[in-house]
Amino acid sequence: MRRQNLAVVLGAVRAHSPLSRADVAGRVGLTRAAVSSLVDELIERGALTEAPAAASGRVGRPGRALTISDHGPAGLGLEIGATHLGACVVDLRGKARLWRRVEQPNADRPAAQVLAEAAALAAEAEAEATTLGLRVQGRVIAVPGVVPNHPGGLVERAPNLGWHSVRIAHHWPDQNTVPEPENEANLGALAEYWNAEQPVETFVHVSAETGIGAALIIDGRLFRGARGFAGELGHIPVQPDGPRCTCGSRGCLEQYAGKAAVLAEAGLGRHSDPVALLAERAGAGHAPTLRALDRAGNALGLALASAVDLIDPDALVLGGAYAELAEWLLPSVRAELAARVVVRPWAPEALRPSALGRRGPLLGAAMTTVRRIMADPTQLSVD
Numbered sequence: 216m217r218r219q220n221l222a223v224v225l226g227a228v229r230a231h232s233p234l235s236r237a238d239v240a241g242r243v244g245l246t247r248a249a250v251s252s253l254v255d256e257l258i259e260r261g262a263l264t265e266a267p268a269a270a271s272g273r274v275g276r277p278g279r280a281l282t283i284s285d286h287g288p289a290g291l292g293l294e295i296g297a298t299h300l301g302a303c304v305v306d307l308r309g310k311a312r313l314w315r316r317v318e319q320p321n322a323d324r325p326a327a328q329v330l331a332e333a334a335a336l337a338a339e340a341e342a343e344a345t346t347l348g349l350r351v352q353g354r355v356i357a358v359p360g361v362v363p364n365h366p367g368g369l370v371e372r373a374p375n376l377g378w379h380s381v382r383i384a385h386h387w388p389d390q391n392t393v394p395e396p397e398n399e400a401n402l403g404a405l406a407e408y409w410n411a412e413q414p415v416e417t418f419v420h421v422s423a424e425t426g427i428g429a430a431l432i433i434d435g436r437l438f439r440g441a442r443g444f445a446g447e448l449g450h451i452p453v454q455p456d457g458p459r460c461t462c463g464s465r466g467c468l469e470q471y472a473g474k475a476a477v478l479a480e481a482g483l484g485r486h487s488d489p490v491a492l493l494a495e496r497a498g499a500g501h502a503p504t505l506r507a508l509d510r511a512g513n514a515l516g517l518a519l520a521s522a523v524d525l526i527d528p529d530a531l532v533l534g535g536a537y538a539e540l541a542e543w544l545l546p547s548v549r550a551e552l553a554a555r556v557v558v559r560p561w562a563p564e565a566l567r568p569s570a571l572g573r574r575g576p577l578l579g580a581a582m583t584t585v586r587r588i589m590a591d592p593t594q595l596s597v598d
Contacts, residue, residue: 217253220245221592224253225262225283229308229589233280235268254281260595261287261350262307262588283308286348288595290584292402293337293356293394294577297322297375297425300333301357302340303574304349305581307588309409312347314574315340318487322425323377330386337392352595353584354394356383357402357576359426364443370396371443374461375425395583400428400446401437402579403534407569408432409582415530419522421448421515422535422575426461427469431526448522449473453514471514474536480507490536490573497543508543515544516551519566523556534569535576541568 220243227242228234234242240250257263261284268280285306294301302315315336321329333356341351360373368383387393404420414435421429427449431438439445449469450462457466470476474489481504486492496504519531533541533548549563569575588595 218591218593220249221253221257222590224250225257225589225592228263228281229283232282233268235279236281239281256597257592259597260592262592262595285310287350288352288585288588289344289349290581290588291337291340291344291351291354291394292577292580292582293333293354294399294580295321295329295333295356295358295376296399297359300329300336301577302336303577303581304340304344304347304351305578305585306349307585309582309585311578311581312349313340313343314577321376326376326378326381327386329376330383331388334388334392337394338389341392351584352588354392355402355580355583356394356396357399357580358396359399359424359428361444361447362396362398364439364441368393368396397580397583398428398430398443398446399424399576400430400534401439402577402583403428403569403571403575404430404432404532404579405437406571406575406579406582407532407534408435409579409586410571417526418528418530418532419519419526420532420534420569421519421537422533422569423472423474423537424535424573425474427473428535429522431528433526448518451518451521453517468514468518472511472518477507477511480510490539494539497540505543508540509547512544512547513551516548517555519548520552520555523552523561524558527559529565531566532569533567534571535573538568538570538572 223243224239227239236251236254240247263281264284265279265281289304289306292303300317303311304313305311344351358370358373359375361371363369363371370378370381372379383396384393400422403422407420408414416435417433419429419431429446429448450467452466453468454466458470459465460467460470478489549566
C-alpha cells in the first residue's frame with residue numbers, strides 16, 4: 216500500500232507541479248499527515264525537491280512548493296544499430312538531458328566487440344550525467360532484433376547485425392551496469408505513447424533503420440506475443456516470388472521498403488546518413504529517388520493494410536527513418552490503404568508520422584527506467 220501511495224504522490228507532483236503538500240493531499244485523497252510522510256520519503260530518495268513557494272499575496276505563513284527533482288534519479292538508454300551506437304539520459308521529469316550518437320558500422324562484426332564499444336559509450340554518458348547531478352538507476356538497450364519474453368538478456372536473432380543467440384551480459388565488461396535488451400521498434404512505440412499529450416490507446420508503430428520493425432500498442436500496453444516475437448512486419452512477404460531476404464525467405468517487405476532497397480532503387484550509393492541523402496534528393500525532385508520512395512510506400516501500404524484488417528488499430532504511426540521521409544511515402548501508403556482497407560472505416564489522417572523520428576527507440580529505452588521508478592519509487596535508495 217505504501218509503495219502504491221508513494222507512486223500516486225509522485226505522479227501527482229509530476230503532472231501538476233509545483234504543488235504544496237496540502238495541494239497534493241487534496242488531489243490524491245489522502246490525509247495531510249499521510250502525504251507529509253510520503254513526501255518526506257520521496258525527498259530522501261531524491262525524487263522530489265521542496266523550496267519556498269513564490270509569493271502569492273495571501274496572508275499567513277508562506278508555503279513550500281514540491282517539484283520533481285531535476286537532479287538525482289535518471290534512466291540511461293542505449294542503442295545498437297547496424298550503422299550507429301547511441302546513448303541518452305532522461306531525468307524523472309521525462310526530459311532528455313544528454314544525447315550521443317556515434318556513426319560506425321556494426322553489421323557482421325563480432326558481438327563482443329560491438330558491445331564493448333557500446334559499454335564504453337555508456338560509461339561516458341554516465342560520467343557526464345554525474346556532472347549534471349544525475350544518478351543513473353537503470354539501463355535499457357535498444358537492438359534491431361528479437362528479444363524473447365523470458366528474462367536473461369538474450370537477443371535471439373538480429374539479422375541486420377548478424378547476431379544469433381547473443382546474451383548481452385556475456386560480453387558486457389562491467390557486470391554491474393549490464394543493460395536490459397529490448398527490441399528497438401517496441402521502444403519506439405512506447406516512447407510515442409508515453410510522450411503523447413493525448414495518446415492513442417491502440418496503434419501500430421512501424422519504423423525503419425537498416426531493417427523494418429513494427430510494434431503493437433493495444434489498450435495502452437505493448438503486445439509482445441506469446442514468445443516476444445510480435446511485430447516482425449519487415450519479414451511479411453509482399454511478393455512471394457521476390458528477392459531473397461536476409462531472413463532466408465523471399466519477397467519480404469524489407470526488400471522493397473527497407474533503406475538498402477530504396478537506396479538501390481534510387482541509384483544511390485553508400486552514405487554516412489542515407490536517410491538525409493534520400494530526403495535531400497527527393498526534396499530536389501530527383502526522379503529515381505521519388506520513384507523509389509513511391510514503390511516503397513506501395514509495398515509498405517500493402518503490408519499495413521493487412522495489419523489494419525487483423526488488428527483494427529485507431530492509428531498507424533511511421534517512426535524512425537520513415538518519419539523523416541513521410542512527405543514522400545504518405546501518398547502511396549494512403550493510396551494502398553484506401554484501396555485495400557474496405558471492411559472497416561479508415562480515415563487517411565489515421566496514418567501519421569511520429570514527431571520523435573529516429574530518436575524514438577533511444578528515448579523509449581531511457582524512459583523505461585523512469586516509468587518503472589514512477590510506478591515503484593521504493594526501488595530508489597535513500598540519500
